[in-house]
Amino acid sequence: MPRDYPRTLRLGEQIRRELAMLIDRELKDPRIGMVTINDVEVSADLAHAKVYYTVLGDAVAREQTREGLEKASGFLRGRLGKILHTRVTPELHFIYDETEERGRRLDDLIARARAEDAARHGGEGEA
Numbered sequence: 001m002p003r004d005y006p007r008t009l010r011l012g013e014q015i016r017r018e019l020a021m022l023i024d025r026e027l028k029d030p031r032i033g034m035v036t037i038n039d040v041e042v043s044a045d046l047a048h049a050k051v052y053y054t055v056l057g058d059a060v061a062r063e064q065t066r067e068g069l070e071k072a073s074g075f076l077r078g079r080l081g082k083i084l085h086t087r088v089t090p091e092l093h094f095i096y097d098e099t100e101e102r103g104r105r106l107d108d109l110i111a112r113a114r115a116e117d118a119a120r121h122g123g124e125g126e127a
Contacts, residue, residue, distance in 0.1 A: 012040040015049055015090070018083050022076055023069075031068035033061050038097045042090055049090035052097040062096060069094040 020037045034056040041050045055065045073092045081089035 008042040008044060008046070011046065011084075011086070011090075012042045012049065014084065015042065015051075015080060016040040018080055019051060019076060019092075022079055023072075026079065027068070027072055027076075029068040029072060031064040032072070033057055033065050035065060035069070038099070046086070046088045046090055049092055051092055051094050053094060054097050054100055066094060066096060 016037050016039065019040070023032065023035050023037070036054045037051060038054060039052040041052075043049070053069070055062055057065075073094065077089055077092055
């Protein structure tokens with residue numbers, strides 16, 4: 001394996017894929033909505049994994065999903081251990097990923113600023 005793709009990155013990617021399938025197929029908790037696993041960062045000692053996720057819905061749905069994922073983390077970790085066949089299965093820490101929301105807010109701000117600028121200058125110089 002090349003040095004620029006260390007074991008933690010490979011394991012993180014495999015955990016991301018497997019968690020997405022496990023959450024979709026095996027979790028029956030009604031609190032857990034439409035979850036997307038965006039990224040998994042595994043610590044150097046492979047003991048912990050930060051799981052970044054997004055969920056469709058409002059703040060209430062986000063909170064319910066967080067509670068459901070935290071409650072299911074032991075089950076998910078056990079299933080991952082059987083699937084991955086690793087000596088150590090990382091402890092899962094679920095973190096809501098706000099990147100998409102921040103990007104959407106920035107896009108809205110830019111669009112509003114451009115519209116205000118166009119209105120102020122009467123649409124001059126636009127291509």
